[in-house]
Amino acid sequence: xxxxxxxxxxxxxxxxxxxxxxxxxxxxxxxxxxxxxxxxxxxxxxxxxxxxxxxxxxxxxxxxxxxxxxxxxxxxxxxxxxxxxxxxxxxxxxxxxxxxxxxxxxxxxxxxxxxxxxxxxxxxxxxxxxxxxxxxxxxxxxxxxxxxxxxxxxxxxxxxxxxxxxxxxxxxxxxxxxxxxxxxxxxxxxxxxxxxxxxxxxxxxxxxxxxxxxxxxxxxxxxxxxxxxxxxxxxxxxxxxxxxxxxxxxxxxxxxxxxxxxxxxxxxxxxxxxxxxxxxxxxxxxxxxxxxxxxxxxxxxxxxxxxxxxxxxxxxxxxxxxxxxxxxxxxxxxxxxxxxxxxxxxxxxxxxxxxxxxxxxxxxxxxxxxxxxxxxxxxxxxxxxxxx
Numbered sequence: 001x002x003x004x005x006x007x008x009x010x011x012x013x014x015x016x017x018x019x020x021x022x023x024x025x026x027x028x029x030x031x032x033x034x035x036x037x038x039x040x041x042x043x044x045x046x047x048x049x050x051x052x053x054x055x056x057x058x059x060x061x062x063x064x065x066x067x068x069x070x071x072x073x074x075x076x077x078x079x080x081x082x083x084x085x086x087x088x089x090x091x092x093x094x095x096x097x098x099x100x101x102x103x104x105x106x107x108x109x110x111x112x113x114x115x116x117x118x119x120x121x122x123x124x125x126x127x128x129x130x131x132x133x134x135x136x137x138x139x140x141x142x143x144x145x146x147x148x149x150x151x152x153x154x155x156x157x158x159x160x161x162x163x164x165x166x167x168x169x170x171x172x173x174x175x176x177x178x179x180x181x182x183x184x185x186x187x188x189x190x191x192x193x194x195x196x197x198x199x200x201x202x203x204x205x206x207x208x209x210x211x212x213x214x215x216x217x218x219x220x221x222x223x224x225x226x227x228x229x230x231x232x233x234x235x236x237x238x239x240x241x242x243x244x245x246x247x248x249x250x251x252x253x254x255x256x257x258x259x260x261x262x263x264x265x266x267x268x269x270x271x272x273x274x275x276x277x278x279x280x281x282x283x284x285x286x287x288x289x290x291x292x293x294x295x296x297x298x299x300x301x302x303x304x305x306x307x308x309x310x311x312x313x314x315x316x317x318x319x320x321x322x323x324x325x326x327x328x329x330x331x332x333x334x335x336x337x338x339x340x341x342x343x344x345x346x347x348x349x350x351x352x353x354x355x356x357x358x359x360x361x362x363x364x365x366x367x368x369x370x371x372x373x374x375x376x377x378x379x380x381x382x383x384x385x386x387x388x
Contacts, residue, residue: 002030002031002032003030003031003032003080003081003372004031004032004033004034004077004078004079004080004081005026005031005032005033005034005079005080005081005082005083006034006035006036006073006074006077006079006081006082006083006093007019007023007033007034007035007036007037007083007084007085008035008036008037008070008082008083008084008085008089008090008092008093009037009084009085009086009089010037010038010054010055010056010086010087010088010089011037011038011039011054011086012035012037012038012039012040012041012043012049012051013039013041014037014085014086014089015035015037015043015085016041016043018085018169018286019085019169020043020044020045021170021357021361022361022364022368023043023044023045023046024044024045025361025364025365025368026045026368027045029372031080032047032048033045033046033047034046034047034048034049034050034077034079035048035049035050036049036050036052036070036073036093037050037051037052037054037089038051038052038053038054038055038066039051050069050070050073052066052069052070053065053066053069054066054088054089054092055088056087056088058087058088058091063088063092066092067092067095067096070092070093070096071095071096071099074096074097074099074100074105075099075100078100078103078105079100079105080104080105080106080371080372081105081106081107081108081368081371081372082097082100082105082106082107082108083108083109083110084107084108084109084110085109085110085112086112087115087128090109090110090111090135091131091135093107093109094107094109094135094138094139095135095138097138098138101138101140106140106141106371106374107138107139107140107141108139108140108141108142108143108367108371109135109139109141109142109143109160110143110144110145111132111142111143111144111145111149111153111283112145112169112283112284113145113146113149113281113282113283113284113304113305114128114129114132114144114149114152114283115127115128115281116128116129116132116152117148117149117152117281117303117304118148118304119303120281132158133156133157133158133159136153136158136159136160137159137160139159139160139161140160140161140162140371141160141161141162141163141164141367141371142158142160142162142163142164143164143165143166143364143367144163144164144165144166145165145166145167145168145169145283145284146165146168146283146284146304146305146308147165147304147308148304148307148308149283149304150163150164150165164367166360166363166364166367167284167354167355167359167360167363168284168286168289168355168360169284169286169360170355170356170357170358170359170360170361171286171289171290171293171352171355171356171357172356172357173293173352173356173357173358175266176266176269176290176293176294177270177293177294177295178270178294178295178345178349179270179271183270184270184271187267187270187271188271191268191271193230193271194228196228197228197229197230198226198228198229198230198273198274198335199229199230199232199271199272199273199274200215200219200229200230200231200232200272200273200274200275200276200331200335201232201234201268201269201272201274201275201276201291201296202215202231202232202233202234202275202276202277202278202287203233203234203235203262203265203268203287203290204233204234204235204277204279204287205235205236205237206235206236206237206238206239206240206243207237207238207239208239208280209279209280209281210235210237210278210279211278211279211280211301211321212233212239212243212278213243213246213278214278214301214321214324214327215231215233215276215278215327216231216243216246216247216250216252216256217250217324218324218325218327218328218331219231219250219252219255219256219328219331220250220251220252221324221325221328222328222331222332222335223251223252223255225332226331226332226335226336229255229335230255230256230257231252231255231256231257231276232257232259232268232272233256233257233258233259234259234260234261234262234265234268235259235260235261235262236260236261240258243258244258265287265290266290269290269291269294269296270294270295272291272294272296273296273334273335273341274296274297274298274299274331274334274335274341275287275288275291275292275296275297275298275299275300275316276298276299276300276331277298277299277300277301277306278300278301278321278327279301279303279306280301280303280321281303281305282303282304282305282306283304283305284305284308284309284355285305285306285309288300288305288306288309288310289309289352289355291348292309292315292348292349292351292352292355293348293349293352293356295345295346295348295349296345296348297315297316297334297340297341297344297345297347297348298310298315298316298317298344298348299316299317299319299327299330299331299334300316300317300318300319301318301319301320301321301327302318302319302320302321303321306318309351309355311347311351314344314347315344315345315347315348315350315351316344316348317330
């Protein structure tokens with residue numbers, strides 16, 4: 001019988017977006033891969049998939065049913081490793097796996113950005129912090145994807161047996177890469193942009209945290225000085241319509257292009273000149289890593305994720321979310337200087353070497369192998385006790 005690993009998250013799309021390479025890695029090691037999450041996606045490298053009624057809201061009654069189903073699945077399947085992701089996936093899996101841990105199952109949890117952090121609200125600290133600290137005692141390995149979360153977990157005495165730091169979820173440097181100028185022009189022609197346009201790009205859901213209003217107000221301050229600039233906003237969300245109305249009210253209809261949900265980010269980024277990001281809270285943002293991998297300079301708000309990726313004045317600028325004026329100044333500085341864009345873009349690519357998929361796979365593989373070896377040693381010990 002092959003060893004089994006269970007990946008658990010709130011929704012199955014999370015695995016399609018971020019974790020297929022590690023699922024493939026487990027298959028290459030001869031392991032059986034199971035997934036438990038809400039959704040009916042057909043995922044590659046998965047031997048068995050459980051569609052659970054998990055809801056994002058921690059007070060939703062469906063989560064009780066999801067917990068009960070997950071507990072039964074874990075009892076029946078006898079996993080060697082359970083790796084959980086997302087807040088609710090992490091809560092339910094660790095609670096459901098308590099009995100399994102007593103018989104040797106190892107539980108790994110990746111925190112993709114604690115909701116409590118420097119600058120977070122008192123409400124976030126009072127709700128999320130005690131939950132995560134309590135659940136850390138039910139965790140064999142707590143993985144953080146940024147240094148701030150790692151230091152917080154260590155300094156606050158989280159009780160996980162091991163606390164590790166990996167460099168995000170990895171970005172495919174083959175898919176996300178710069179292109180030659182002739183290819184950049186060809187892409188622009190395909191998407192109906194001029195070769196002399198300056199394209200700013202931001203891919204994010206339209207919600208309060210992503211803070212699109214900052215970008216629009218900053219662009220409005222300089223719109224008459226940078227007439228050939230276009231701000232491309234990819235994504236959808238509850239605040240899309242109000243953001244469109246704001247762009248119109250600020251006289252930016254001709255400069256701001258709402259692209260909707262896109263699956264061609266790997267083509268839109270290389271034809272762009274600058275990446276911008278205005279979010280209030282980030283763990284380690286994939287949108288910024290993809291932009292850096294494509295050789296773009298960044299103008300972004302200050303939060304733990306942005307500050308880990310962007311070195312002020314080297315591969316971009318990191319600004320207070322409240323400083324609209326300075327955000328506008330930094331955008332204009334990059335818009336007007338091709339030399340500065342090239343210099344900072346090169347620095348972005350250099351920094352991305354530690355965040356690419358191969359690097360992250362090696363880091364995660366090292367963590368997994370330590371538990372695989374432990375499992376193997378335990379099996380050998382049981383064999384010796386039984387037969388020798």
